[in-house]
Amino acid sequence: MSSGPASHQARRAYRGRRPRPMPRTIAFEIRRATLADAGEIAAAHLDSIRSIGASYYGPPVVADWAARVAGELYTKAMARGDALFIAVDKQDDPQVLGFSSHRIEGRDHRTAVYVRGTAARLGIGSALFEAAEAAATAAGATSIHVDASLAAVEFYKANGFQEVGRGMHRLSSGRDMPCVFMRKDLEPEGRRDDK
Numbered sequence: 285m286s287s288g289p290a291s292h293q294a295r296r297a298y299r300g301r302r303p304r305p306m307p308r309t310i311a312f313e314i315r316r317a318t319l320a321d322a323g324e325i326a327a328a329h330l331d332s333i334r335s336i337g338a339s340y341y342g343p344p345v346v347a348d349w350a351a352r353v354a355g356e357l358y359t360k361a362m363a364r365g366d367a368l369f370i371a372v373d374k375q376d377d378p379q380v381l382g383f384s385s386h387r388i389e390g391r392d393h394r395t396a397v398y399v400r401g402t403a404a405r406l407g408i409g410s411a412l413f414e415a416a417e418a419a420a421t422a423a424g425a426t427s428i429h430v431d432a433s434l435a436a437v438e439f440y441k442a443n444g445f446q447e448v449g450r451g452m453h454r455l456s457s458g459r460d461m462p463c464v465f466m467r468k469d470l471e472p473e474g475r476r477d478d479k
Contacts, residue, residue, distance in 0.1 A: 310373060310406055312381055314415050317368035322355035324380035325370060328400050329353050332382065335401025340434040341461065348457040361385065369415035371399070371408045384412035386419040386428075393425035397439070413443050421470050428470060431463045444468045 317325060333350045341349070362368060366387040370380045382399030395416045399409045420428045431453045432440050441447075445466040452460035 308406060310381065310403060310408065311375065312371045312373055312403075312408055312411075314369055314371055314411050316415075317358070317362065317370045317383065319359050319362060321368075321370055321380060322358040322362075325358045325368065325383045326353050326355045328370075328380045328382050329398050331400040332398040336399075336404060336435050337433060345455075345459060345461050348455045348459045349461060352456045358383075361387065367416065367419040369412055369419075371403070371412055381408050382412055384409075384416040386416040386423070388423065393420040393423065393428045395420065395428050395430050397436070409439055410443055417468075417470065421472070424472070425470050426472065427467050429465070429467050432466050433461070433463055437464050437466070440466050440468075 330350055330353050333346060333353070337349060338346050358368060364387075366385055368383055368385050370383045373379050373381050381403040382397065384397040385395060387394050395413065397409050397413050397416070399412070403409075417428060430436075430440060430445065432445070433453075437447075445468045447464055448467050449465040451463065451465060453463040455461055
């Protein structure tokens with residue numbers, strides 16, 4: 285570095301200012317999950333509950349919420365026809381950064397999206413939701429529903445959901461967890477293509 289007047293002025297102008305952090309980005313790809321991904325999906329789900337969910341719920345709820353999360357949960361979901369999508373880190377040590385799901389319960393199409401704490405607010409959750417939304421639309425859904433954790437309400441609103449009520453989601457332990465019931469109206473696949 286030169287020590288001339290220009291570099292001195294630059295150093296003086298920089299003093300007292302904090303450098304702006306570089307925006308974080310993660311290179312990732314979205315793909316349909318396979319049975320071989322179940323363990324990594326569980327790891328991402330647990331990370332999300334413990335790192336993001338813990339900011340909104342106390343330890344007893346977090347512990348009960350995480351208690352049944354294991355690879356078997358996702359292999360059973362895929363076996364019954366649920367569509368699961370994963371975001372995979374494209375770096376040297378690829379890992380599942382998060383997942384989304386589309387399932388049909390009765391006449392309702394439902395979704396869920398979870399990302400690791402380190403993957404939050406990077407567009408990964410929205411990309412995962414887009415995959416689940418496309419699966420719902422292809423299956424003929426006119427709307428999609430979610431029991432949103434308090435941690436996820438703003439995420440779902442940003443992705444077009446509207447609050448339809450508040451209440452409790454019953455965890456497998458029997459404990460109630462406060463949640464927000466949300467719905468997004470979808471355009472049928474043919475109509476969307478006409479625009």
